[in-house]
Amino acid sequence: MFNKIVIFGVGLIGGSFALALKKAGVVEQVVGVGRTAAPLQRARELGIIDLAASSVEEALRDADLVLIAAPVAQTGKILAAIAPYLQSSTLVTDAGSTKGDVVAAARAVLGDKIAQFIPGHPIAGREANGPDAAIVDLYQQKKVVLTALPENRPQDVERIAAAWAACGAVIHRLTPQEHDAVFASVSHLPHLLAYALVDDMASKPHAEILFQYAASGFRDFTRIAGSSPEMWRDISLANRAALLHELDGYLIQLIRMRKMVVEGDGDGLNQIYSNAQRARQNWSEAIELAERQRKEGGD
Amino acid sequence: MFNKIVIFGVGLIGGSFALALKKAGVVEQVVGVGRTAAPLQRARELGIIDLAASSVEEALRDADLVLIAAPVAQTGKILAAIAPYLQSSTLVTDAGSTKGDVVAAARAVLGDKIAQFIPGHPIAGREANGPDAAIVDLYQQKKVVLTALPENRPQDVERIAAAWAACGAVIHRLTPQEHDAVFASVSHLPHLLAYALVDDMASKPHAEILFQYAASGFRDFTRIAGSSPEMWRDISLANRAALLHELDGYLIQLIRMRKMVVEGDGDGLNQIYSNAQRARQNWSEAIELAERQRKEGGD
Numbered sequence: 056m057f058n059k060i061v062i063f064g065v066g067l068i069g070g071s072f073a074l075a076l077k078k079a080g081v082v083e084q085v086v087g088v089g090r091t092a093a094p095l096q097r098a099r100e101l102g103i104i105d106l107a108a109s110s111v112e113e114a115l116r117d118a119d120l121v122l123i124a125a126p127v128a129q130t131g132k133i134l135a136a137i138a139p140y141l142q143s144s145t146l147v148t149d150a151g152s153t154k155g156d157v158v159a160a161a162r163a164v165l166g167d168k169i170a171q172f173i174p175g176h177p178i179a180g181r182e183a184n185g186p187d188a189a190i191v192d193l194y195q196q197k198k199v200v201l202t203a204l205p206e207n208r209p210q211d212v213e214r215i216a217a218a219w220a221a222c223g224a225v226i227h228r229l230t231p232q233e234h235d236a237v238f239a240s241v242s243h244l245p246h247l248l249a250y251a252l253v254d255d256m257a258s259k260p261h262a263e264i265l266f267q268y269a270a271s272g273f274r275d276f277t278r279i280a281g282s283s284p285e286m287w288r289d290i291s292l293a294n295r296a297a298l299l300h301e302l303d304g305y306l307i308q309l310i311r312m313r314k315m316v317v318e319g320d321g322d323g324l325n326q327i328y329s330n331a332q333r334a335r336q337n338w339s340e341a342i343e344l345a346e347r348q349r350k351e352g353g354d
Numbered sequence: 355m356f357n358k359i360v361i362f363g364v365g366l367i368g369g370s371f372a373l374a375l376k377k378a379g380v381v382e383q384v385v386g387v388g389r390t391a392a393p394l395q396r397a398r399e400l401g402i403i404d405l406a407a408s409s410v411e412e413a414l415r416d417a418d419l420v421l422i423a424a425p426v427a428q429t430g431k432i433l434a435a436i437a438p439y440l441q442s443s444t445l446v447t448d449a450g451s452t453k454g455d456v457v458a459a460a461r462a463v464l465g466d467k468i469a470q471f472i473p474g475h476p477i478a479g480r481e482a483n484g485p486d487a488a489i490v491d492l493y494q495q496k497k498v499v500l501t502a503l504p505e506n507r508p509q510d511v512e513r514i515a516a517a518w519a520a521c522g523a524v525i526h527r528l529t530p531q532e533h534d535a536v537f538a539s540v541s542h543l544p545h546l547l548a549y550a551l552v553d554d555m556a557s558k559p560h561a562e563i564l565f566q567y568a569a570s571g572f573r574d575f576t577r578i579a580g581s582s583p584e585m586w587r588d589i590s591l592a593n594r595a596a597l598l599h600e601l602d603g604y605l606i607q608l609i610r611m612r613k614m615v616v617e618g619d620g621d622g623l624n625q626i627y628s629n630a631q632r633a634r635q636n637w638s639e640a641i642e643l644a645e646r647q648r649k650e651g652g653d
Contacts, residue, residue, distance in 0.1 A: 178569055198567070227567075240555060241568040245575045247611065248547060250630040255607045256539060257633035266637045268497070268526075269540040270477055272581075275574040276544045280634050282571075284627035288620050295615055302612055306605070308554045312546065313601055316594055321587050328583035331549040334556035335579050338565045 065098035069124030070189025075222035131160035195223035239297035368423030369488025374521035430459035453530035494522035538596035
């Protein structure tokens, strides 16, 4: 299906993509590009890539597909480096957690080659990073959101979808704006809130006592505050408008609930708590049902 | 050590206390009191209690120790029911998640018998409830916070501490005010925040799409929003002052971070995110170290 695939960033995300495509037998050659030599060397040892490119020009020559799997703040620079060597038969996609900013950067540097860029976002991850973290089944049954542009040719979008499907992923489609609004709500805001709480606690004079009494509820609530600060700083700013929209909605909600606590409005609080508990229960049951159905379907 | 212990609320918390004391061989007779007959009957079948009391008067007669393990909003009523029959040789403790309100209620109804009431809060739980959820090792290596009153006699406080220690618990001591401030911060506020987020999401017109893309970060962040709405409504109001203090601090933190997002202040966000990540990492490592040491000590 693909003669030559080029991966910018041969870590968890890019490396797992390469391993899965190789296992599926749909790629002849995988070429790696990175800022430093060591991860590329390691990716070769692990069989993730066949070749570490010595230049972007060499890497791009006769490539079928380029995946940009670098931190989201670097996507613009990488696209700019690619642009001069981008042949008309090459498709480019990315794996960034935000899409509006990536599309804006792509439009700025790719010009009329923008049709060749099909943005994407695989919803998968692990605690570990780097080539050694890459695993062949990272994308099995995971969602990949493609946010196709009006300029993209349908057959090109389907080619990217087929690559992810070959990795075992389930393809979803949103516009870049829809994507950013959805993930601001279900992911970016919760990260900001968890970081905010832990920093607030840690900055108090009696922080040591507080942490001593933190238990399993706190552990789960703040697990995402253990994520990479640089990555989430970049995401917070890259998706600024949507994140602010969600944050403002949440602040209004908190101020409404603050009033209920002040006034001793137990019915009001109970309504919010009950609604939340029911919604989360339904969500949790729907996920478990879908997982059971997938397992049964796979037998 | 105890001839007769009386348990108000023979569910997870009270039932596990009884089972652990029986196993430790430090109690002769456990008497259960409850609002309905079925759980008492079930607690007898399970060997949690030896007898279901037919009246509070009968239950209290020659009791050494009373544990109130009912929902926190009922504590005042139960103390009022106990007061007329409380002999001078009987100690009373509770297992409520808030302490200031319980102490105020106890002072109001116990009068000069207040010295016999030693408030407590075991930091332990399971997803399940009722007598069938009670397990003998619920309190093993778990914290129990005693919030002794100035009126309590030291030897009485030690007697309560010894009972929890016989259940395998690690005893901590705070004033009721310290307790309420600490748990407002590490537990009550996070619950309110998690309920707030899920209700906010569930109330949006495109809630169905949002929940579809919620993944493991969201799952952990909102796990505590699956808790009992009634229980957390009661706690939110019972610990109102401390909760408001924490909520206001958190709102100030969020508004500060909102400004950083608006102004594109990546350094400011990075500092908060990094501080939070480091603090959580340290906390998490300290817990793991303590667990390893406990396991080694237990060999």
